Amino acid sequence: MVAVGRRTSYIYSVCPSHEARGCPSAAMQLLFARSQRDSGQASVAWRFTAQPKEHRMVDQIPRMGRGNQAPGQPPRNASGLITTGVIALIVIAVLAWLNPFYIVQTGTVGVKQSLGQTVGTIEPGWDIVLPWQNVVTYSTREELKRFTEVSAFSKDVQESKNIVSVNYRLDGSRAADVHKNLGRNFAEKIIDPAIQKRLKEIYSRYDATEIVRKRELVGKEVEQQVKENMPPGVIVQTVQIENIEFSAAYTEAIEAAARAQAEVKKTEQELARQKFEAEKVVVNAEAAAKARRAQAEAEADAIRLRGEAEALAIKARAEALKDSPALIQLTAAEKWNGVLPQTMVPGSAVPFVSVPTNAQR
Template identity: 45%
Template sequence: MRRRGSWEATMAQMDSGQSKRFSVGRVVAWTVAGLAVLLLAIAFSASPFFTVEQGEAGVVLRFGKVVNVASPGLNTKVPVMDRVQYMSTRIEKRVYDKVVSYSRDVQEASIRLSVNYHVPFDKIDEVYSRYGVNYPERVIDPVVPDRLKKVFGQYQAQTVVSDRVKLGQQIEDAIKASVPDGIVVDSVQFENIDFSANYTKAIEAAAQAEAEVRKSRYELERERVESEKRVVQAQAQAQQIRERAQAEADSIRLRGEAEARAIAAKARSFIDNPAYANLIAVERWNGVLPHTMLPGSALPFVPVPLGDTEPAAKPAAGSRAAGPAPAPTSAGAPPAPRPVQ
């Protein structure tokens, strides 16, 4: 029993010595790792070189004071004493979404606005000294919603859409005038406006009513034009009828005047030449004698003027006298032959 107890005591002492040695080893390992990290940090901070990316500027601080603004590329600093803060010189964009504003007629609107800005390289030290690296949160963010609400509140809700370009320009001018020197606001985009649901329904109803009014006005205008068209057509037709009637009247008048002149001419002919009546009678006679004549009535004939006729020439001496002239025959019958001597 004594031997067994002594052996257990010996084993316990050996385990205790091994645990102590293991604990010391762990402490040494952690100490070495910490020293290595510290040495790396010291070596890194002690490096006199640093780089600045394109579109950035490096603000060199010596014990917290701005001593230089490094341009893009490889630059130097005093180890341990200097540290570098990086600031962007690019055009940055900040979006302001769901900015609640009220119009002049107290209509609520949710507006989405974006602002593009940048800091010139020669203003980096001034902006950093006054506002630090987080200058957008300190300077731009408080200005944009405030100027937006003030300008938007000057407009009636129904004119916001029609004057959207003008509204956006006024908001941009107000923001530019309020941002301090050193920060350049390049542009402001008035991206979206959402009015309340009730106002949207009211606008839609008003738009529909206005459309109906425009439709009614169009129909009235069309009816007026059609009526004027019908009047013009009726006037044109009446004018045509009047012109035709006038032309017909003029034609009748001209024909009457021509006939009157012809009658007058004939009358003058009868007066100047009594034989003209006989000529008219001959022209109008069809050559047929009347079949029935009343006792004592005159036989219609055409008087032939006798005048002074010359006697027929006598045949020359010794020439053979011509026989008697053949007697007239009835129409269509050949003349009778002369007798042979």
């Protein structure tokens, strides 16, 4: 049987036949050296001695040393462990009560303040915030701000009511500057007056009719001016003019002017059509005249050619008659129908072809 104490060393001598305490003839002695206070572990040394087997003895010798205590007393480090546990529980309770851990959600950024001074930003995730510190959270997502009645005058002094929408967001890396210079209501402090000012400036450059006709161009100019005049950290994505409304009387005048302009365009189109038709008629007439002239020229050429042919034929016949006088009588005979005249005038000759005599032959 062996007993071990943390701060007490025991020596057991065992004899197989005697139980006398302090017998020097122990068969074996076990020496448990004292345990070390710092490490809390016992160093053990074994010592064997050859003794007669007829003796048996158990000897317990307490050895007091540094960090050891007498048998029967509780270990001295038990109270230390209890104290450490109590302190740990107190620390955990204090941390739970103070709750120094702060979580920043996705799509937001935290601005940390210490004793009223801005000391930095906290990205999405967790951070430790001390009791004298606080965190102001800002959204970094794109936000929509809509203005329903923005008043502006045109160049010809016509008032308009406008509906304008603005998409903007906060630059998380500049959130501390925005918080320090503008505060949580930075949109109302910066974007609202910017829309009012830039819309009035740009509308004053155009007449009312131009604003209506060039609505997209005017909207682009307003958007560009608003973007360029935002402070660092505030990013304007888009500016859109959703609706432009003038007074009822002016709207009616604009509609009447639009109708008149439409009529003018319609008349111009009709005149253009008529001009086209007239030009078409002229072109057709010129084409017909040219065709007739070409036809007349062709006919004249045909008549001339026929006259020249007949002249040539007459000339040839005359030459033939001159050379052959009997040819005339032959021609007359060819044209005679064989009927003599019924009435004869006294002294007139019978119109007939003379027949040559034998002598003439």
